[in-house]
Amino acid sequence: xxxxxxxxxxxxxxxxxxxxxxxxxxxxxxxxxxxxxxxxxxxxxxxxxxxxxxxxxxxxxxxxxxxxxxxxxxxxxxxxxxxxxxxxxxxxxxxxxxxxxxxxxxxxxxxxxxxxxxxxxxxxxxxxxx
Numbered sequence: 001x002x003x004x005x006x007x008x009x010x011x012x013x014x015x016x017x018x019x020x021x022x023x024x025x026x027x028x029x030x031x032x033x034x035x036x037x038x039x040x041x042x043x044x045x046x047x048x049x050x051x052x053x054x055x056x057x058x059x060x061x062x063x064x065x066x067x068x069x070x071x072x073x074x075x076x077x078x079x080x081x082x083x084x085x086x087x088x089x090x091x092x093x094x095x096x097x098x099x100x101x102x103x104x105x106x107x108x109x110x111x112x113x114x115x116x117x118x119x120x121x122x123x124x125x126x127x128x129x130x
Contacts, residue, residue: 005055007117014048017055038128045124050102052118056110069104072115074122 004020006012018025029047032040062069105111115122 005052005117010048010052010118010121013052013118017052020055021051021059023051041124045121049118049121049125052121053103053105053114056114057105060106062104062106067106069106070108070111071104072111074115074119074126 005016015025017023018028028051029044032043035043103114105114
């Protein structure tokens with residue numbers, strides 16, 4: 001499906017993904033008018049990312065422990081994309097960072113495509129711009 005999604009316009013790609021998955025692009029987004037503007041943008045961008053990811057995966061869901069999956073990793077300073085998890089351990093304290101399983105992909109190519117082509121949505125979700 002990814003080859004059929006627009007790459008230069010996240011809104012158009014979202015609408016194409018909705019059409020592919022059978023969603024109404026207006027009805028799937030909740031009314032967030034009572035939230036602060038930055039949270040409205042975050043909420044809608046988070047939903048759009050999940051719908052686009054679902055379309056890229058053709059609705060396929062991973063069987064836990066049975067398949068290799070890839071997660072996009074963003075460097076928002078230079079718009080590059082990669083893969084992986086991060087973790088820091090010190091004494092008995094630990095910090096873990098994981099990507100949500102709804103944003104997992106079955107190939108590096110798909111993960112990279114998602115990571116690189118929808119930077120505006122990623123920035124809306126991963127940064128706070130008030």
